[in-house]
Amino acid sequence: MKIEAFPIQRVSGGECRIATPLAQTTPFTRDDAKVLYDREVSGARIDLESVETIYAFEKAGPREKIFFDPRWCKAAILTAGGLCPGLNNVIKGLTETLKMVYGVPVVYGIPYGYAGLNPACGYSPVILDDLTVDGIHEQGGTILASSRGNQDVLTMLETLIRMDINMLFCIGGDGTLRAAHELAQEIQKRNLNICVIGIPKTIDNDICMIDKTFGFETAVHATNPMITVAHNEAKGAPNGIGLIHVMGRDSGFIAAYSSLANPHVNFCLVPEVKFTLEGQPDSFLPMLHDRLKRRHHAVVIVAEGAGQDLIAGERQVDKSGNLLNNNIGMFLKDQIKDYFKRQNFEVNIKYFDPTYLIRGIPANSSDAVFCLLLAQNAVHAAMSGRTDMLVGHWSDTFTHVPIEMAIRERKKINPKGSLWRCVQLNTRR
Helix, strand or coil: CEEEECCCEECCCCCCCEECCCCCCCCCCCCCCEEECCCCHHHHHHHHHHHCEEEEEEECCCCCEECCCHHHCEEEEEECCCCCCCHHHHHHHHHHHHHHHCCCCEEEEECCHHHHHCHHHCCCCEECCCCCCCCHHHCCCCCCCCCCCCCCHHHHHHHHHHCCCCEEEEEECHHHHHHHHHHHHHHHHCCCCCEEEEEEECCCCCECCCCCCECHHHHHHHHHHHHHHHHHHHHCCCCEEEEEEECCCCCCHHHHHHHHHCCCCCEEECCCCCCCCCCCCCCHHHHHHHHHHHHCEEEEEEECCCCHHHCCCCCCECCCCCECCCCHHHHHHHHHHHHHHHCCCCCEEEEECCHHHHHCCCCCHHHHHHHHHHHHHHHHHHHCCEECEEEEEECCEEEEEEHHHHCCCECCCCCCCHHHHHHHHHCCC
16 A cells, blocks of 8 residues: 655756755645545545555645745746635735745736736736735735736746746636646746746635635625625515525535525525426426415525526637636526516516625635635745645645646536535525
8 A cells, every 4th residue: 555645746856955944943844744635534445445545635835945045036926817805815925925934036926917928918027025015915806917818838938038937826717727737838848947836716616626715715705795685685575586696607616605604595506406497396486486485585596607508599708718608697587587477476586796796805814814825835835846736725734736637627516415415405495
């Protein structure tokens, strides 16, 4: 039997020989420290019986010996994709850890994501220091701005070389991490000492191999008062219906966790669980009708990716190649109106779409702590010469995850798992 960590790439000649500038009282992490992937005995037993191996993650944390000499380093930070609570917290955490903990003299902020690494786009880098990032954790959005869309890998690499960048921190979701992986691969082909580290960001919490992403908890917290308002509106009118449309392109974690956080929700619709409108005993509209006849009000929360098979018409793609969803919220609103009109049953629908209100707010205190710890561990990983990886979180521990593994598929709710069972028990009453 052996315990094997998922392989993490190192920059060319990535042997760590330099003493870290961190105080020797720091609890350093050994390179052979691991976090088991299978958290249940049954999963570990299957791996052990089939390949005689138990798989694990490298444990994140500061190393006693590092690869890069901080005094000669230049780092760059970019944010890409949609907005998310906590972006500025991560920028601040990265900047202060690089400059104030390790003593890196130059930290650049790359504006508008990967577009900022393409000179043809006309953007100029900004200098980040303790004064620049002071107080930005209190702001929503990102001080570096963001963008979608692919940029030429060779063009971006030429920019990094010209700027003499040693380490690039890419804060973003699935598309951002794919671009970071391609860039890291090209760097390795050329045997260059430039590391690429990802900090996973998606409000949908849908990146594989990690427990949660920053911003998700804030999104659930911010949805809570909207549910209360929808419930009050629903109770304030005859047969009132509060219909709430939340984010969740491929995964319904925000809708599911919000339903558990605020038990006013009676129906939770997510992309992972198909539903019908009519024609079956458990179809949505007849069940909603039954609820209104019994209680005279109802609250429905729907993730943006739910029920797309019910909506006619083609779906578009965004600049990053993501398939855009049709508006299931407005579609359901119209279908509910039509159904109850045919039933000659009066309803009053109040529609709420807090999507953009949630994306741009500051992180709550719990997310703010999480963002700082992600940032610190990202810098520790970069200083030790690791590359083509992201900082994850697994079994209450920060980990190193190969980007290639994290982007293989989206993390989704298991319709037969404990989370969805809890949602079902907490709704449809």
